Amino acid sequence: MAERIIELKNITKSFGSVYALGGVSLHVDPGEVVGLIGDNGAGKSTLIKILAGVIKPTSGEIFVNGEVVNNWSPARSRAAGIETVFQDRALAVQQSIVRNIFMGRELAGRFGWLDLNKQVSEAERLMREIGFTSKVFSPNSIVGQLSGGERQGVAIARAILKQANLIVLDEPTTALSLTETAKVFHFVRQVRASGRSIVFIGHNIHHVYDIAERFVVIDRGRVAMEKRKSEIGSAQELIEYMEEVARPEQAKLEELV
Amino acid sequence: MADVAKVNPTTPAGRHINERPLRKFLFGNRAALGSLAVFVAMLLLFFVANPRVFSTWGLYAAVLTTLPVALFMTAPLVFVVTSGEIDLSFPAMMGLASLAFAVVVQAGYDPFVAIAAALGVGALVGFGVGALVVYGGLSSLVATLGMNFMLRGVILILTNSKSIAVPQLSDSLAFQITSTEVWGIPVQILWAAAFVIFCALLYNRHRFGAQVHVVGDNPDSANEMGINVNRTRVKVFAFMGVGAALAGVFSTMINFTWWPTSGDGYLLPVIASVFVGGTPPWGGIGTVIGGAIGALTVSFIQTGVVGAGLSGFYVQFFYGLIIILSLLGHRFNQTRYR
Secondary structure (H helix, E strand, O other): OOOOOEEEEEEEEEEOOEEEEEEEEEEEOOOOEEEEEEOOOOOHHHHHHHHOOOOOOOEEEEEEOOEEOOOOOHHHHHHOOEEEEOOOOOOOOOOEHHHHHOOOOOOEOOOOEEOHHHHHHHHHHHHHHOOOOOOOOOOOOEHHHOOHHHHHHHHHHHHOOOOOOEEEEEOOOOOOOHHHHHHHHHHHHHHHHOOOEEEEEOOOHHHHHHHOOEEEEEEOOEEEEEEEHHHOOOHHHHHHHHHHHHHHHHHHHHHHO | OHHHHHHOOOOOOOOOHHHOHHHHHHHHOHHHHHHHHHHHHHHHHHHHHOOOHHHOHHHHHHHHHHHHHHHHHHHHHHHHHHOOOOOOOHHHHHHHHHHHHHHHHHOOOOHHHHHHHHHHHHHHHHHHHHHHHHHOOOOHHHHHHHHHHHHHHHHHHHHOOOOEEOHHHHHOHHHHHHHOEEOOEEHHHHHHHHHHHHHHHHHHHEHHHHHHHHHHHOHHHHHHOOOOHHHHHHHHHHHHHHHHHHHHHHHHHHHOEEOOOOOHHHHHHHHHHHHHOOOOOOOOOOOHHHHHHHHHHHHHHHHHHHHOOOOOOHHHHHHHHHHHHHHHHHHHHOOOOO
């Protein structure tokens, strides 16, 4: 078996006295689609921000291609071929589409001077590739003028700029229209067909069930379940399980009342 | 297919409407063009008030001699404001860097060595101020205000508030190439123009400029995309120091004297120039060329008001008037995207 693209081992993260994550392990193998699900505040976003190097874990180890890494950072995460489409899309809305796509990864010569023409033509190519074209905007349009779906398109185009090994999508369909959601799913299938891995985080279990091959359920900072699709009968079963996970707390509350 | 062709707003050349050269130029430079309009309108007003005075070249030459000092600081300050910060310590940076220049010249070294010393001191002080603001997690508004006082204090303590005369500059090669006149045009303005063009390219066509924009626009996103936000901010302050050093060198060259107050008078005019030029105060966008035009406008007000035959008491009123009118103009000329 090929080495795991990334593996997080026993990750904990506390904000002051609040534990957001209490020892979570997560790995992604080459070419698989992992569905990361859990209730609001379960720690999904914290976990993927640790994966992306944005948040430093309180403790735990990170392995890339089987080797432990130190000083994990956003730049290192991207250099390792991990691209993240953040929930808030991480765009600079006063800047052009091109500048957003090449944010932190500008095409420049030896002395740092930008190759603007190449950036524009690359941006056009990427936008065509993900079916994200319009007569209304051009690569030099300001992101602030775009709709939510179009902005998501910019964030996705940025994620596939380099041949990433792993693309992490944090709630990519939130606040999108049906056609825009369909576009995102089309994109996910495209990426999977090209043999790259995906971590898909979502609220809509039906969506996640359709797309993912392996499911990791996070509940209150811990992994509550990890199963392959073959081990689960249907999306309904997954939903029932999620409800069961949420129940103990409810039961406790009822006892108190 | 016919439908597509009908709704497709491309030019015959197949360009997207936003990519048409003229449209692209107008939209890409609307803030700078707005500032240019303000400047031209102001100039016309002065000209109408007193056509005789405003037809003489001497008046313009006078402005072009002093304007460069402001330009060397206005352009880097556009970077600072775009990065979402402000610097109020550049006058003291200018004073300190030009002190180094004057001391090295007075010690008998070649002025080129002195220029290098000034640039070194400017960059170092700018780096220090930037590191304090960024790694100390301080508000740049308050911290640089404090640093301006403190660095000026250092200057006064070091020199006992005595000025330094450097008449030996007048026959140096450095003076010949930086501070003489060619066909009636002060050479300083050519250097300053070259610096402004370099800054504009750095701002729009260099990785550094691109990252300054993004950091000022959305620092969290910049960080998430692997840009070292803190380092970018510190670099911006160091660059401010370099600009202030150049300003100090040119100012000392013009006067053959270094004064302990060197730089003090530039604080408000340079800040006003940046905003009159069309760089908004919230960060993320701006214009170097606009800032240069803003500096031209601001430095012309005093000469213009007096030249137009008004008493000097009107100067401050016109400063304020131009600043407010420009801000109103830019307010309607630019939309803020969030």
